[in-house]
Every structure is written in C-alpha cells, then in structure tokens.
Amino acid sequence: MNVALDAAQLVSQIQAWGQELAFSQIGVAGVDLSAAEPGLQAWLSAGCHGDMAYMAAHGMKRARPAELVPGTLSVITARMDYLPRATPEGWQALELQRLERPGEAVVSLYARGRDYHKVLRNRLQTLSERIQAAVGPLGHRVFTDSAPVLEAELAQRSGQGWRGKHTLLLHREAGSMFFLGEIYVDLALPATEAVSEHCGACSACIDICPTQAITAPHRLDARRCISYLTIEHAGAIPEDLRPLMGNRIYGCDDCQLVCPWNKFAQRSPLPDFDEREGLSGAALVELFAWSETEFLQRTEGSPIRRIGHERWLRNIAVALGNALRAGPDERVAQALRARADHPSALVREHVAWALADDFPHPFRRLA
Structure with a gap:
C-alpha cells in the first residue's frame, strides 16, 4: 500500500468513491465470523433453507471469508437504496392496498426494475478498480448475493444497520429497502463501527x-x-x-x-x-x-x-x-x-x- 495513504485514510477514500458510485453507505468488516457459525448450523440442521441446497453445500465457508477466498483480510460492505425515483409519499399504504385487489398481480418492489445483481456487481467492480489504482496490485472478489456469503452478518458488523426480527437489515435513516454487496480484499483495513438495535418491543x-x-x-x-x-x-x-x-x-x-x-x-x-x-x-x-x-x-x-x-x-x-x-x-x-x-x-x-x-x-x- 502507498505509505502516503494509511489504512484509515483509505477507508475514508473508499467511502467517498462509493458515494460517487451511488452506494448509500460503505463499511468494513473483519473476517472472524465464528460467533455466527452455531446459529447458521442450527438453521441448516432444522432444514429452514428448504430446497436451497447451495446454502448447505459449502458448509461453514459461508461464515469463513478467508476460506472462501484465500488471502482475504477484510470485507468491504456496500449498501444501495432501491426504491424507484418516482415512489410517492405514503408508498407503504399504497402497496398494502394492492393486496386487497385480488385481480391485480403483485411483484415485490425490488424486482420491478433492472436486475440488481448486474447493477451492484458492475459498480462494486468499478470501486475495486479505483482501490487497486490507489494501492497497487489488489487481491479481491466481488459478491452480490451470488456466493456463500453471510451478507447480513457482514453488513451488521460493519455498521450498515442491525438485524430486524424479520432477519433483514434495518437502518435508522433508510429502513430496509436496499441491496447489499461485498468486496473481499487482501488488505488489512480497520473495521467500521457496528450500530445498536432499535426494534424494541415491535413485532x-x-x-x-x-x-x-x-x-x-x-x-x-x-x-x-x-x-x-x-x-x-x-x-x-x-x-x-x-x-x-x-x-x-x-x-x-x-x-x-x-x-x-x-x-x-x-x-x-x-x-x-x-x-x-x-x-x-x-x-x-x-x-x-x-x-x-x-x-x-x-x-x-x-x-x-x-x-x-x-x-x-x-x-x-x-x-x-x-x-x-x-x-x-x-x-x-x-x-x-x-x-x-x-x-x-x-x-x-x-x-x-x-x-x-x-x-x-x-x-x-x-x-
């Protein structure tokens, strides 16, 4: 790494680049997810993954970034809001009303536009290239809901939000209507701070x-x-x-x-x-x-x-x-x-x- 650009400065620069690429937030997580392994194993053992065989096929690699991509020292996490630009005020009530019209087809909000995999992957790759241009050769791999990655766990640890009771990530200023993506890198970067939970007694x-x-x-x-x-x-x-x-x-x-x-x-x-x-x-x-x-x-x-x-x-x-x-x-x-x-x-x-x-x-x- 360029000695003129220390790790903390680099994270700040990556966050600035992320903002330019329309990411809502950039964070950094470490690679020790061992505390999440018992819960993952229990969930898989109970068969809660249904016939998504890929969830179990990779064993605990999902919780071990350095095993999935050897050499990984940090995970850069990204969040991107997805509500359409023309979303009206009171959109939640309007969407609930659709469920009361039996003849109307209801498609999940996130799926009404372009495939998010392509949008995030391309922008994460561009972000990776900017990092590489700054630090020199960079071992990295980009993920967007496309491999055995504990996305929500990594996002939570890096301060992107907290896990809601529905298991989705929640952010105080963005709710849960966003996509997540990651870049596994062979750089040792300081982790960004996690946030506290704010669901309270709500069910x-x-x-x-x-x-x-x-x-x-x-x-x-x-x-x-x-x-x-x-x-x-x-x-x-x-x-x-x-x-x-x-x-x-x-x-x-x-x-x-x-x-x-x-x-x-x-x-x-x-x-x-x-x-x-x-x-x-x-x-x-x-x-x-x-x-x-x-x-x-x-x-x-x-x-x-x-x-x-x-x-x-x-x-x-x-x-x-x-x-x-x-x-x-x-x-x-x-x-x-x-x-x-x-x-x-x-x-x-x-x-x-x-x-x-x-x-x-x-x-x-x-x-």
Missing part, C-alpha cells in the same frame, strides 16, 4: 407475515416464506400455503411494508430501479397470457427472468385461484381453462387446483 413484521414464516424473532423458515416459494422453490407449492399467497406472484414485501423504520426508506437516484411497464398494477389474467417468448422479452435484464416461464405460470395460477375464491370471475376462469392442458405437469397441477370448487379459500384481506 409488526412477525404479526403480518401471511404464512407465519417468521417463527420467532430473528428466525425465518424459508420453506414457509412467499418470497422463497415464488422464487427459489422449483416444485409444487404446498397446498396449505397457496391460499395464503393471495395475489403475490413474485416475492413478498409484507414484513417491510409494515415496518415503522421504512417510513425513512430512501429513493434510488438511479434509473435502473425505476418500475418497468407491466410489472406494477397489471392484471393477473394479462400476465398469465404471456407466451414464453413474451415472458423472456418482457423480463430481459430483470431478476424475474431467473424463475423461468413455467414457475411464472405456476405462481400466477395460484393467484388466479385465490382471485376466483374471492368472487366469481368468468375472465379469470377462462384464463385458467386456457392453460389446463399446458405441457408442464407443474402448471397443470396448479391450474387444476385454481379451478377446483370443492373447498373454500377466502382471499386474505388485511384487517
């Missing part, structure tokens, strides 16, 4: 969860989480959970929408996270009619594309079934019947469930 996130996936404060059973079921889970959605999904077809924001801290959530200055046409306020029947070609065209550069057309139809079939049970709608029924003979057994199963009329499934409405 809003636990109380609102449609499927009771938050089984205790700071403990999430992914197998019950609607975000997991609609995005990560590849097979049939458990029948007892389908009615609870309502009209959520990709992700679920409920625990964030009711969090008091999100009244401070920040809008992104980047156009990347602006809502794409068709992914906000669209009718379920319209999205269900998309062919695979149209699905691929409409979701190009979007995180939604990763689930594929088959799971897209599976998710919407469940939502359409819930809409039917909220009240008869021939347009909805016709849309489902049009997919009744779909080549995919997975789609056919969920369409058949949606059209079944031998059991009641009231649409979940907010009190």
